[in-house]
Amino acid sequence: MTRLHLAFECQGKRCGATLDNAPGTTGLLLISGGNEIRAGAFNGQARLGAEIAGAGFPVFRFDRRGIGDSEGENRGFRKSRKDIAAALLAFRAIAPQVERVVGFGNCDASSALMLASGAGCDALVLSNPWTIEDDEDDAPPPSAIRSRYAEKLKNPRELMRLVSGKVDLKKLARGLLRAGRTHSASSSLAEGMRAGLAEFAGDAIILLAEGDRTAQVFVERWDADDARIMRCPGADHAYSSEEARAWLRQQILKLLRAQRVK
Template sequence: MARLHLTFECQGARCGATLDNAPGTTGLLVVSGGNEIRAGAFNGQAHLAAQIATAGFPVFRFDRRGIGDSEGENRGFRKSRSDIAAALLAFRAIAPQVQRVVGFGNCDASSALMLAGGAGCDALILSNPWTIEDGEDDSPPPSAIRSRYLEKLKNPRELIRLISGQVDLKKLARGLLKAGRTQGTPSSLAEEMRQGLESFDGRSAILLAEADRTAQVFAERWDADDARMARCPGADHAYSSAEAQLWLRQQILATLRSQRVK
């Protein structure tokens, strides 16, 4: 496996990218979420790319315009279709053996892929999709709050805290009020993402970290019977534990192997 740092053009702006090369004809395009650089939090995406490339699949990561090593204006995930498409072209140019590309994103990067109808990728891995509107309360949804309170009730220490007056009763009351709601707030963003994904005719996998509130909100706003969803118990947003990292890597490799050209 060799790592190559390079640049590509997107509508007149020079963008930074990294290729972890491998001989495989199916590759992984990593789309970064938020304003995160292509290395990822605590270099997590760089480590993941190296592991996937070691398994035989080339991996291309890039900085969206206005982020990290890339020039231009940061227009946010909603307007990143051109960035993803330009990165995909650059990936195919620098690794000409690649015949199929799987797009992978976490948080609003997966939302960007959905809004763009896959942006030209052959398959998608959509992790913890962001469905929270600008200015909206991003606290956990009612189902997650109910689950948390049930766990607390099973913990003798939490009961002692309640009886001894160590619990903020006003905060508890607000939490119980929200827990009593039957469903979360509707989201027009989620509906746009649904429509975008419906226009995509490739394979899609939706990965949810069960301890992540972004994933919890998404689950409230999505079809609970969607067979494409897989959940990682106890995982946080970045899959930071060793067990969660292994689970994520296995899910990605399974999709990549399903896209191998025969």
């Protein structure tokens, strides 16, 4: 595997990118979430790219406009369709053997792919999609709050705190009110993602880290029985444990190796 640093153009702006080269005819377009540079938090995206390329699949990572090595204005994930599409064109140009591209994103990078109906990718790995509106808080969803309170009620120390007056009753009341709701309220973002994904004709899988608040909110705003959903028990948002990283890598490789039946 060799790593090549390069640049491509999007709407007249120069964007920084990296190719982890490999001989495979299926490649991975790796999109960073939030305002992270293409290397990812603690170099996680770069490490993942090297591991996937080591398995024989080329990996293209990039900074969208206004982030990292890229020029222009950062317009956020909702308006990154053109950035993704331009990166995809650059990937195909620099690795001409690639016939099929799998797009991968975590958090709002997966939301961006859904809103853009894949932005030209042939298959999608959508991890912990972000469905929280800008004006919402990121409090845990009702199911997570109920689970937390159930655990507290089993703990004698927590019961002693309650009867001794050491618990903030106003905070407790707010928590109980949230816990009493059946589901998190839907969002226009979630509905836009649903509509965008419905227009995508390729294969897609949705990966959820069960210990992640973003994933917990997503599943309450989505169809929990969606057959595309796969869960990683105990994993956090970044799949930071060795077991979770191995699980994530395995799911990505499965889709990279899959041959779609026409």
